[in-house]
Amino acid sequence: MKARGAESLKAMAEKRQQICRNVPPCPECATRQVQLVNVSDDFPLWKCRHCGNKWNGKTAQESNQ
Numbered sequence: 193m194k195a196r197g198a199e200s201l202k203a204m205a206e207k208r209q210q211i212c213r214n215v216p217p218c219p220e221c222a223t224r225q226v227q228l229v230n231v232s233d234d235f236p237l238w239k240c241r242h243c244g245n246k247w248n249g250k251t252a253q254e255s256n257q
């Protein structure tokens with residue numbers, strides 16, 4: 193069994209930085225004043241500071257099809 197704690201923390205931090213470079217506009221009010229609430233797996237959770245809307249980053253991307 194490997195100790196993955198530090199690795200996953202580092203991976204999480206890198207993923208978070210990467211995600212924060214591509215801040216999506218709020219689907220409701222189109223502001224970019226949004227906050228990254230949570231990063232779990234491939235599902236970044238965003239919250240709009242302007243209207244309080246919460247949405248899933250992956251869902252927003254996949255609704256493009």
Ligand SMILES: [Zn+2]
Pocket residue numbers: 218219220221222223240241242243244245
């Ligand atoms: Zn909004």
